[in-house]
Amino acid sequence: MQLSTWVKAGTTAAVTVLAAATATAPASALADTGPSGVRSSAVVTLRYDDSRAGSWEAAIAAGVASWNANVDNVRLVEAAPGTRAEIVIVATTGWPQATLGPVRPGGQVRVELGSQAVLQGYDKTRIAAHELGHSLGLPDTKPGPCSQLMSGSSAGTSCRNAVPDATEQARVESLYAYGAARLVPADGRTLVDAP
Numbered sequence: 001m002q003l004s005t006w007v008k009a010g011t012t013a014a015v016t017v018l019a020a021a022t023a024t025a026p027a028s029a030l031a032d033t034g035p036s037g038v039r040s041s042a043v044v045t046l047r048y049d050d051s052r053a054g055s056w057e058a059a060i061a062a063g064v065a066s067w068n069a070n071v072d073n074v075r076l077v078e079a080a081p082g083t084r085a086e087i088v089i090v091a092t093t094g095w096p097q098a099t100l101g102p103v104r105p106g107g108q109v110r111v112e113l114g115s116q117a118v119l120q121g122y123d124k125t126r127i128a129a130h131e132l133g134h135s136l137g138l139p140d141t142k143p144g145p146c147s148q149l150m151s152g153s154s155a156g157t158s159c160r161n162a163v164p165d166a167t168e169q170a171r172v173e174s175l176y177a178y179g180a181a182r183l184v185p186a187d188g189r190t191l192v193d194a195p
Contacts, residue, residue: 042179044074046103046135049085056091056113056128063128066162067136070169073176074136087111087135096127097192102137102175109135110190117193121157129162130193137175138168140193153195
């Protein structure tokens with residue numbers, strides 16, 4: 001048999017095997033999409049450490065739950081005691097602030113949940129979710145409406161929304177699609193969320 005015949009036969013066999021594998025793959029593996037409709041093959045897991053966050057634990061848990069319920073490509077989990085976390089959360093007396101991400105696995109950003117905002121009347125859960133949004137790579141969108149989580153303090157003290165809107169969700173999905181946050185360096189700027 002001639003070499004060209006062997007190559008042609010080998011190519012046909014490879015295409016047949018690939019087609020069969022694709023046909024037998026579960027539908028979930030072929031179209032892994034979540035509520036945002038963004039297809040992802042790898043969820044980026046980021047650990048957070050709130051051991052120095054004082055009375056903010058409930059607000060942090062609610063903020064984390066909000067992000068986890070609304071994005072698919074990144075998952076926030078509490079770091080086990082003594083392990084390194086990508087997001088370090090601390091309570092302070094100043095205004096809330098955070099390092100602008102997107103934070104990568106193995107990298108590290110800092111979130112400071114400042115009591116000054118709470119004393120002014122801002123909602124703790126909204127603050128926590130907003131600052132986590134910075135860690136995930138979202139800048140402020142000030143001024144902005146209450147429906148935009150990243151509008152922060154510009155939405156006023158009556159705003160209790162701690163859920164990212166569709167645009168904010170899509171941006172985070174894009175930043176972490178297919179583990180892409182591993183390739184995109186964190187901005188590194190600290191954003192202070194004073195009015």
